[in-house]
Amino acid sequence: MEPISHDRLAGISAFVAAVEAGSFAQAAARLGQTRSAVGKAIGRLEARLGTRLFVRTARRLALTDDGQAFYERCAPALEELDSAQNVLEAGRREASGRIRISAPVVFGRHHVTPLLLDLMEKQPRLRIEGHFTDRVVDFADEGIDIAIRSGVLPDSDTLIARPLGMQAMVVCASPGYLGVHGVPRSAGDLARHRCIVYLHGDRPSPWMLTEPDGRVMQPLLPYRLGFSDIDSLIAAALHGAGLVHVPEWLVRDALSTGALIRVLDRASSTGTPMHVVWPGTRFLPYKLRVTIDAMLAAIPPLLAPAVQRTPGVV
Numbered sequence: 001m002e003p004i005s006h007d008r009l010a011g012i013s014a015f016v017a018a019v020e021a022g023s024f025a026q027a028a029a030r031l032g033q034t035r036s037a038v039g040k041a042i043g044r045l046e047a048r049l050g051t052r053l054f055v056r057t058a059r060r061l062a063l064t065d066d067g068q069a070f071y072e073r074c075a076p077a078l079e080e081l082d083s084a085q086n087v088l089e090a091g092r093r094e095a096s097g098r099i100r101i102s103a104p105v106v107f108g109r110h111h112v113t114p115l116l117l118d119l120m121e122k123q124p125r126l127r128i129e130g131h132f133t134d135r136v137v138d139f140a141d142e143g144i145d146i147a148i149r150s151g152v153l154p155d156s157d158t159l160i161a162r163p164l165g166m167q168a169m170v171v172c173a174s175p176g177y178l179g180v181h182g183v184p185r186s187a188g189d190l191a192r193h194r195c196i197v198y199l200h201g202d203r204p205s206p207w208m209l210t211e212p213d214g215r216v217m218q219p220l221l222p223y224r225l226g227f228s229d230i231d232s233l234i235a236a237a238l239h240g241a242g243l244v245h246v247p248e249w250l251v252r253d254a255l256s257t258g259a260l261i262r263v264l265d266r267a268s269s270t271g272t273p274m275h276v277v278w279p280g281t282r283f284l285p286y287k288l289r290v291t292i293d294a295m296l297a298a299i300p301p302l303l304a305p306a307v308q309r310t311p312g313v314v
Contacts, residue, residue, distance in 0.1 A: 011045030012074050014038045015053060019071050021140050023061055030143030032098055082285060095287035096125035102147040106230050106250070107274075108132035112148065115298050119291060126287055134200075139279050145288055146278045148295070153275055160280045162296060165303035166271035168248040171207070172260040176240040184243070184263055187217040194242030196233055197226040207245040209264065247272075248305055274303060 017027035018038060028035045046053055053067035063071060103112045108130060116128050131137070137144050139159070153161055171184075177194075184190055187209045197204035204226055209217045225241055227233045234251060237244040238259060254260040276295045278288060 008045070008048065011041040011048075013078060014041040015045055016071065016075050016078055018042060018054070018061065019063065019067075019075075021143075026141050026143070030140075079281070079283070082283065094125060095123045095290045097285075097287055098127040098129065099145050099287050099291055100129045100131060100143055101291070102131045102133065102137045102142075102144045104134050104148065104150060105132045107148065107150070107247075110250070111299060111302055115294055118298075119294050123287075123290060146276060146291055146295075148274065148299075149277050150272050150274050152273060153277070158280055159277050161275040161277045162292070164274040164276055164295065165300040167274050167303055168271045168305040169208075169245060170248045170251065170255070170262050171209075171243055171245050171264045172251060172255065172262050173237055173243045174240045175258065175261055177237075177242060178261060178263070187211065187219040187264065190219045190243070191222060194225070195221045195223045196236050196242045196244045197221055197223045198230060198233055198245070199226045199228045205245075249302055274299070 014027060014031065014033075014037075017030050018024055021027040021030055024038045024042075025035045028038045031038065042053065049066075049070070051066045052064050053070060055062045055064055101112065101116065109132065112130060112132070116130055120126065120128055131142070131144065136149065137147060139145075139147070148164070149161075150167060181193060184193055190207070195207075199205070204221060204223060206218045207221060209219065211217055223242075225236060227236070230246060230250065233244050234246060234254070236242070237246075237251075238254065243263070248255075251260050255262060276292055276299075278284075278292065284292075
């Protein structure tokens with residue numbers, strides 16, 4: 001039997017990645033290579049095997065019969081090789097290789113970045129890439145290993161999720177604004193106030209409020225000011241431009257100092273669930289395990305609502 005050289009194994013890895021990603025370009029992103037390198041590796045593999053593995057068209061990448069048979073045997077073999085490496089890494093308690101993490105932009109900036117910096121210090125052989133975006137990424141297409149997602153997750157047979165907690169939301173404004181315009185006492189009062197809204201695409205993100213009797217309200221929000229950047233939203237509130245509906249952890253310091261004041265105590269703001277999500281595999285790579293464990297340890301306390309005594313309004 002011909003020994004499996006490094007070049008041959010690289011060709012097999014590129015081939016399996018191309019099948020699972022659906023294109024050479026996406027396979028290159030997953031492997032951290034160029035599209036040209038992936039194409040050449042697969043071309044050399046086909047030359048060694050003496051057969052075509054793909055039918056290439058302008059619209060899609062499809063397997064030949066030989067390609068399908070080869071993939072069905074190669075994919076489990078590569079998974080076993082990965083599992084063997086994971087066993088050794090776990091035994092050394094050292095993670096290695098590249099890991100790509102996706103998270104919402106502001107959450108990633110404030111919470112994920114410090115966590116990754118700490119992880120980088122503890123795992124010097126780990127290469128970390130943070131990709132922060134507010135859209136839902138495709139794990140296979142974009143080569144993402146772990147994602148943090150907010151909101152209710154759809155059912156999935158291919159993804160595994162662990163809860164990180166509820167992202168508590170708060171309605172608040174500056175003392176100056178409340179001193180001039182008054183304090184809203186119910187969700188219905190918001191129609192008479194200046195609300196600063198978060199723009200998601202072309203639409204304002206709704207404020208979901210739970211009344212004391214359990215009814216969930218989505219009040220009408222007349223607004224003159226909106227931002228697609230949540231930090232600008234908070235800056236406007238601190239300036240006295242109106243009421244905002246934001247994650248509590250983002251304004252915790254401002255609430256504690258009285259720069260912003262929480263309102264609508266009788267109508268609690270409905271929280272948003274947060275999860276860490278990753279593709280399900282038979283063996284979880286050690287680099288993913290240590291990263292997920294770090295997230296599960298560090299993030300839930302950051303999401304927990306603070307006990308606050310609301311300052312008086314002047």
